Amino acid sequence: MKRTAGRGQQPKGEDSGAQSDLLLVQRVQKGEKQAFDLLVRKYQSRVLNLVGRFVRNPEEAEDVAQEAFIKAYRALRSFRGDSAFYTWLYRIAVNSAKNHLAAQGRQVATSDIDAQDAEQFEGAERLREYDTPEGILLGKEITRHMDGALQALPEDLRVAVTLRELEGLSYDEIAQVMECPVGTVRSRIFRAREAIAKVLAPLLEQVDHER
Amino acid sequence: MNDETQDRLMAFMDGALDGIAAQRMATRLQTEKELRDSWESQHRIAFLLQHGHQGVLLPSASFADRVQQAIAVELAPEPVARAGRFRWIGISSAAAVAVLSASVVLFGPTGTSPRAIPAQAGTFSALRTPAIMLPQGGDRFILRPVRLFGGGPSRSSEADLLIQRDIQRIWVPGQRRLLSAGQAHRQQAQETGSAAQAGGLLAVGYGYPSGLGLQQTGYGSANGNP
Numbered sequence: 001m002k003r004t005a006g007r008g009q010q011p012k013g014e015d016s017g018a019q020s021d022l023l024l025v026q027r028v029q030k031g032e033k034q035a036f037d038l039l040v041r042k043y044q045s046r047v048l049n050l051v052g053r054f055v056r057n058p059e060e061a062e063d064v065a066q067e068a069f070i071k072a073y074r075a076l077r078s079f080r081g082d083s084a085f086y087t088w089l090y091r092i093a094v095n096s097a098k099n100h101l102a103a104q105g106r107q108v109a110t111s112d113i114d115a116q117d118a119e120q121f122e123g124a125e126r127l128r129e130y131d132t133p134e135g136i137l138l139g140k141e142i143t144r145h146m147d148g149a150l151q152a153l154p155e156d157l158r159v160a161v162t163l164r165e166l167e168g169l170s171y172d173e174i175a176q177v178m179e180c181p182v183g184t185v186r187s188r189i190f191r192a193r194e195a196i197a198k199v200l201a202p203l204l205e206q207v208d209h210e211r
Numbered sequence: 212m213n214d215e216t217q218d219r220l221m222a223f224m225d226g227a228l229d230g231i232a233a234q235r236m237a238t239r240l241q242t243e244k245e246l247r248d249s250w251e252s253q254h255r256i257a258f259l260l261q262h263g264h265q266g267v268l269l270p271s272a273s274f275a276d277r278v279q280q281a282i283a284v285e286l287a288p289e290p291v292a293r294a295g296r297f298r299w300i301g302i303s304s305a306a307a308v309a310v311l312s313a314s315v316v317l318f319g320p321t322g323t324s325p326r327a328i329p330a331q332a333g334t335f336s337a338l339r340t341p342a343i344m345l346p347q348g349g350d351r352f353i354l355r356p357v358r359l360f361g362g363g364p365s366r367s368s369e370a371d372l373l374i375q376r377d378i379q380r381i382w383v384p385g386q387r388r389l390l391s392a393g394q395a396h397r398q399q400a401q402e403t404g405s406a407a408q409a410g411g412l413l414a415v416g417y418g419y420p421s422g423l424g425l426q427q428t429g430y431g432s433a434n435g436n437p
Binding site for chain 1: 214217218220221222223224225226228233234237240241247249250251252253254255257258259260261263264266267268269270271272274275277278279281282283285286296308316424
């Protein structure tokens with residue numbers, strides 16, 4: 001199956017999500033800590049995997065990712081919205097990872113790459129220490145479960161979520177392709193993700209348990 | 212979760228909600244756990260669908276909670292009672308140093324300052340024992356004159372006595388250096404009797420009905436010297 005977005009292309013919908021990011025950032029700046037929790041829950045996977053490009057031990061990577069979020073929280077008062085929140089956050093995460101490696105006396109594996117590059121770094125898979133036999137097996141398991149869950153979806157849900165997550169189309173574009181209202185597209189994608197989440201839940205719990 | 216909430220959540224994630232509706236959804240997300248879990252799950256599955264085939268690191272389920280905890284710990288204010296106690300101790304210490312310094316400057320070594328109190332004067336109007344009513348309505352305390360500490364006055368250095376007295380009479384909240392009314396009265400009676408016999412003391416007892424903190428002190432000797 002073709003995975004355009006999976007190669008690092010930002011799904012178009014993420015750009016429009018920047019508006020809700022900005023709203024949440026403004027709330028944090030007014031002192032609403034719960035709004036920051038939403039940003040953490042949104043970006044935790046991305047930040048962790050970004051840090052994982054540099055810090056190859058999974059536990060260390062999680063610690064550094066956590067540190068990056070805390071640094072971001074501290075610095076959020078000075079965020080003016082000149083760039084998108086995720087770009088700003090990713091920069092902090094990359095710097096945190098580099099600082100961590102420097103503090104450990106380790107060489108930074110990838111020199112002078114910015115956050116965007118880090119996400120798209122083609123050679124990243126070769127660098128990761130967590131490509132252990134268990135890690136590889138887990139990755140294969142996740143892929144197998146996801147493909148199985150996708151195939152088991154009703155066609156309208158499968159097409160919608162495939163166009164969105166794998167082809168990187170916006171909701172409007174998907175609505176045009178599927179000839180249905182945008183609201184229907186959203187509903188289909190929501191239900192498709194929920195169905196996949198149910199299938200993956202035991203696997204994700206297993207990962208947590210093993211840690 | 213009903214269809215309308217679903218649609219609004221997805222629209223918010225897409226940045227397609229207008230100002231007021233977006234604010235409402237943000238508030239709901241901040242306060243409704245079910246909605247927040249959905250928000251997290253939707254983002255996690257979207258990420259896995261986009262990147263899962265590459266082999267990904269999965270954040271532990273408690274990742275976000277731990278970040279929140281770390282932030283909460285970092286921003287937690289110092290406990291008020293603890294801070295208050297240290298502030299009072301700090302103020303009291305500063306006051307003690309000030310009184311000590313003033314006493315040394317005013318009186319200097321015994322017998323060298325023109326304002327030094329003659330050793331034979333012996334007793335001071337510091338035997339007054341003003342009463343302090345604690346605002347909490349607790350016990351009634353009377354400040355204990357310095358003479359009552361350590362078994363009677365030392366005749367070797369009156370300046371030392373003054374300094375000691377002023378230090379002892381500084382009232383430090385939370386520090387039980389004060390005697391209860393009954394104890395102080397008993398000791399005062401004993402001391403007044405013996406002192407009057409020794410040097411013709413003018414012992415005047417008076418009370419501060421609601422005084423707190425440093426009390427007024429007046430120095431005077433039995434022979435009328437200031």
